[in-house]
Amino acid sequence: MELSQRDITYCKNVGAKRADILRSELGVSTAMDLLRCYPYKYIDRSRFYRIAELDDEDTYVQIIGEVTEWHTIGIGKAQRLSATFFDGTHQCELVWFQGAKYVKLMRGVKYLLFGKPSRFQHVYNFVHPELTPWDKVTPEMTQGLEPYYNTTEKMKRHGLNSKALRTIIAGLIPDLKAGVPDTIGADILQRYRLMSLTEALVNIHFPKDTPSMQNARARFKFEELFYVQLQILRQMKRREQNPGFAMPTVGSRFHALYKALPFELTGAQKRVIREIHDDLKSGRQMNRLLQGDVGSGKTLVALMCCLLAIDNGYQACIMAPTEILANQHYETLKAFLAPLGDAVHVALLTGSTTAKNRVPVHNGLLNGTINILIGTHALLEESVQWRNLGFVVIDEQHRFGVAQRAKLWTKNQTPPHILVMTATPIPRTLAMTVYGDLQVSVIDELPPGRKPVQTIHYSLQKRAQVYSFLRKQIQDGRQVYVVYPLIKENEKLDLQDLQNGFNELCEAFPEYMISMVHGQMKAADKDLQMQRFAAGETQILVATTVIEVGVNVPNATVMIIQNAERFGLSQLHQLRGRVGRGGDQSYCILMTDLELSKDTRKRMDIMVATNDGFRIAEADLQLRGPGDLEGTMQSGTPFDLHIASLATDGQILTLARQAAMEILDRDPLLEDEYNRIYKRQLDILRISQSYNWGEIS
Ligand code: ADP
Ligand code: MG
Numbered sequence: 001m002e003l004s005q006r007d008i009t010y011c012k013n014v015g016a017k018r019a020d021i022l023r024s025e026l027g028v029s030t031a032m033d034l035l036r037c038y039p040y041k042y043i044d045r046s047r048f049y050r051i052a053e054l055d056d057e058d059t060y061v062q063i064i065g066e067v068t069e070w071h072t073i074g075i076g077k078a079q080r081l082s083a084t085f086f087d088g089t090h091q092c093e094l095v096w097f098q099g100a101k102y103v104k105l106m107r108g109v110k111y112l113l114f115g116k117p118s119r120f121q122h123v124y125n126f127v128h129p130e131l132t133p134w135d136k137v138t139p140e141m142t143q144g145l146e147p148y149y150n151t152t153e154k155m156k157r158h159g160l161n162s163k164a165l166r167t168i169i170a171g172l173i174p175d176l177k178a179g180v181p182d183t184i185g186a187d188i189l190q191r192y193r194l195m196s197l198t199e200a201l202v203n204i205h206f207p208k209d210t211p212s213m214q215n216a217r218a219r220f221k222f223e224e225l226f227y228v229q230l231q232i233l234r235q236m237k238r239r240e241q242n243p244g245f246a247m248p249t250v251g252s253r254f255h256a257l258y259k260a261l262p263f264e265l266t267g268a269q270k271r272v273i274r275e276i277h278d279d280l281k282s283g284r285q286m287n288r289l290l291q292g293d294v295g296s297g298k299t300l301v302a303l304m305c306c307l308l309a310i311d312n313g314y315q316a317c318i319m320a321p322t323e324i325l326a327n328q329h330y331e332t333l334k335a336f337l338a339p340l341g342d343a344v345h346v347a348l349l350t351g352s353t354t355a356k357n358r359v360p361v362h363n364g365l366l367n368g369t370i371n372i373l374i375g376t377h378a379l380l381e382e383s384v385q386w387r388n389l390g391f392v393v394i395d396e397q398h399r400f401g402v403a404q405r406a407k408l409w410t411k412n413q414t415p416p417h418i419l420v421m422t423a424t425p426i427p428r429t430l431a432m433t434v435y436g437d438l439q440v441s442v443i444d445e446l447p448p449g450r451k452p453v454q455t456i457h458y459s460l461q462k463r464a465q466v467y468s469f470l471r472k473q474i475q476d477g478r479q480v481y482v483v484y485p486l487i488k489e490n491e492k493l494d495l496q497d498l499q500n501g502f503n504e505l506c507e508a509f510p511e512y513m514i515s516m517v518h519g520q521m522k523a524a525d526k527d528l529q530m531q532r533f534a535a536g537e538t539q540i541l542v543a544t545t546v547i548e549v550g551v552n553v554p555n556a557t558v559m560i561i562q563n564a565e566r567f568g569l570s571q572l573h574q575l576r577g578r579v580g581r582g583g584d585q586s587y588c589i590l591m592t593d594l595e596l597s598k599d600t601r602k603r604m605d606i607m608v609a610t611n612d613g614f615r616i617a618e619a620d621l622q623l624r625g626p627g628d629l630e631g632t633m634q635s636g637t638p639f640d641l642h643i644a645s646l647a648t649d650g651q652i653l654t655l656a657r658q659a660a661m662e663i664l665d666r667d668p669l670l671e672d673e674y675n676r677i678y679k680r681q682l683d684i685l686r687i688s689q690s691y692n693w694g695e696i697s
Helices: 015-026 033-035 153-157 161-176 184-190 197-205 210-238 252-260 265-281 298-311 324-342 357-365 402-407 428-434 460-477 487-507 523-534 570-574 598-609 613-626 650-665 672-690
Strands: 041-044 059-075 079-087 091-096 110-116 117-120 123-127 130-133 147-149 287-292 315-319 344-351 372-375 387-393 417-421 437-442 454-459 479-483 516-517 540-543 556-561 587-592
Touching: 015 153, 033 161, 033 516, 059 091, 079 540, 123 130, 130 598, 153 428, 161 197, 161 357, 184 650, 210 428, 210 650, 210 672, 252 298, 252 324, 265 287, 265 298, 265 417, 265 437, 287 298, 298 315, 298 324, 298 387, 298 417, 324 344, 324 372, 324 523, 344 357, 428 650, 454 460, 454 598, 460 479, 460 587, 487 516, 487 540, 516 523, 523 540, 556 570, 570 587, 570 598, 570 613, 587 598, 598 613
Parallel strands: 091 123, 287 417, 287 437, 315 372, 315 387, 344 372, 387 417, 454 587, 479 540, 479 556, 516 540, 556 587
Antiparallel strands: 041 147, 059 079, 059 110, 079 091, 110 130, 117 123
16 A cells, blocks of 8 residues: 555554554654654764764764673662773763663673763763664664654653654655655656655665765755745746736826936836836736835835826725834825826825724725825725725735735725835745745835945943934934834833833933834824924934834934844844935944844844845844744745755755746646646645635735
8 A cells, every 4th residue: 555545553663552642743644644754863873983082062972882880879769770881991971760670781791882972070971871782783773874853742751752753664664665656757856856755755764874865855855845836836827817907008197206206216116117017017917026125215116106007097005014104105105296286196094094084085985086095904994995996005015914915805806916015125035935926026226325324233331422423413413213122022111111211312312302102102192203203303213113114204314223132133124224315324323232142243243244135134034044034924924844944945945946837837727647746746735734825915
C-alpha cells in the first residue's frame, strides 16, 4: 500500500496508543505524514571526539573509552550513579539520576559514549549519556548524520521521544526506497536539479553526509514555496479573467490637476500612473500594490488615478487606517484640488462623523454627486452604498486585514479596481508571498531637492545637548516631533512617560507652545492638536505612534524618538519619514538607554547607516523573522512554512515562483493531464488550510 495511504497505527513500533498520540500531537495519521515530519537538527555520528578536544559548547559528542570506576550515592528515589570514563589519556564523569539501578557497567570493556558534555570546574561530565558496549555498536550508529525530531511533553511521557521517532521512521525506509509518487513533475526536478521525493525523504531523515542532507532540505524548501506560489499565482490568473470597469479616457479633471501642480511629477510617479492607467484600460480588474519609500509621493499618484476613474464616470474612495490620516488625506486632496473648483467633490467619512452629517454623505454617494470619499473602516459599513464605485485606494496596507479588503467586493457585482499602498517597503520575499497575487508598482525615486535625513543615536545622558539643539532649530523657525512608545500591555506606564516627557519639555521650553497627542484622547481633541501643529501654532508635538504613518508637516525638521530600542526597524523608519519633507536639512534623533542588547545596537546602527527603506525592510526581516514583521501578522500570512524561511531562502523562492509561473503560463487553470499532480496536490493543501484564497483582494 502506498505510504500515504498506510495508517500509522500499523507501522512497526507504533500501535494504537502511540498512533493516537501521534495524531493528536503532530497531526500524523499516515506513514507519509510521519515521513513529512522533518528533523530539526542533525548530529554528526561519524565523528569521534577526544576528551581533551571538548569545549564548553553544549553539543552532542561521542567518545570511545572505558569505565574505570563507579559508585552509587543515596538510596531509593534519590539514588544516583556516578562513574569515571577514560579515553586513554583523559577522564570525564558520567552521572545518572534516574533509573540508576538499570545501568549495568562493566570494567575492561570498550564503550561508545554519546551525550552532551557540560563542564564543572575542570571536569567534563555527561548526564544520562548513552553508553553502548563497542561490540553492540552497529555501523549505522556511527554513520552519517543522526536526525533529531521535535516532540512534545505528552509524546515524551509516552516514550515517543526523538529516538523513538527515529526508530519508527527508520522502519519505513525500506518501503520508502521502493519509491513513492513524486509531488513535483520530472521536468521541473530536472531543470531545477532537485532530488526526487523518494531520494529526498531518505536523505532528509538519514543523510549519508552533509551535502545530501542539504540537497534534500533544498528540495523540500522548493516544494513548499513552489506550492505556495502555485496557489497565489493561480488565484492571480483566475482573477485576471475577472471583468473590470474599462476606463480608457484620460479626461479633463486629470489634465486640469496635472497643469495646476506646483511641481513636476517625478519620473517614477509618471511611470506608475502609466502602469495603472494601462490596467484601467484593460477591461480587467486591477489588483495592484504600490510600493514607495516614505515621502516618495504616493498620495498624489493615488489622487491622479482617482481622477482617471472619475473622468470615466466612476466614483473613487481612499481608505486610511486612522482618523488622523483620513483627515489629513482629506485636507491634502482638497488643497491639491482647489484649482479645479467644483469639478471634483470630495467627502470625508470616519467613525466620528455624526449621524446627522452622514445623511448627506450617504445621499451624495448614492446619487453620484460625491466623486471621492475618504475615510477609515467606516467606509466598509453596510449603510455605505455607492452609485458606481470603480476605484479603491487602500493606504498603508498592513493595517487592514485581508477580510476587510474582501468586503469591498460585495459592494458591487463588478469588483472595483484596487490599489493598495504600503507605508513601508516590503522585503522582496515577503512581497512575493504575502502580496504575491498583486501586480507591483514601485516609486523608486524621491521628489528632487530632498536632503537625506541625518540620523543620530544618543543615550539618555545627552538630554541637555539635545535640548539645546532643539532650541536652535525652533529659533530658526522649524518644528519638532517627540515620540514615545506605547503598547497596550504597558499602557498606563507608557502614558505616564508621555505625560512626564510633556511636562519636562514644558519646563525646558517655557517660551514655546507644545501639543500632545495620544490614542486615548478624543478624536476631536487629537485633531485640534494636530491641526495646531500643522498650522505652526505649536512648535513641539509630543506624541505616541499615532503619528507614525502619513502625517505631513514639511516644516518639521526634527524627530526625536524616545526609547527607540522599543520600536521595530520599520516603525523607526516610518517615524523618521515624518521629517525631511521640506527643503530644510532634517534630523532624526534616536534616544536609548546606555546599555543595549546586541540586536538593539544593530537596529540603531542600521538606522544611522541608511535611509533606504528597502534595505531597512530586509534587515528587519533578517533580525526579526517574517512572522514577526510588523503588520504582516494583522494582515495574516495565509500559510505556514515548515521548512523554508522567507528570511533566508530568497533564492529558492525566486526559482520556485518562476517554476510555478512557467506552469501556469501554459496552463492557467491546471487542466492538462500533464499537470494533474499539481492540481491534486493543491486540493490536498486546500483541505488542510482553513484559509480561503478566494478572498484575497
Ligand atoms: P508618501 O505617502 O509616499 O510617504 P506623500 O504622498 O505624503 O508621500 O508625499 C510627500 C510630500 O511630497 C508631500 O508634501 C507631497 O505634496 C510632495 N510631493 C509629491 N510628489 C512630489 C513631486 N513630484 N515633487 C515635489 N514634491 C512632491
Ligand atoms: Mg502616505
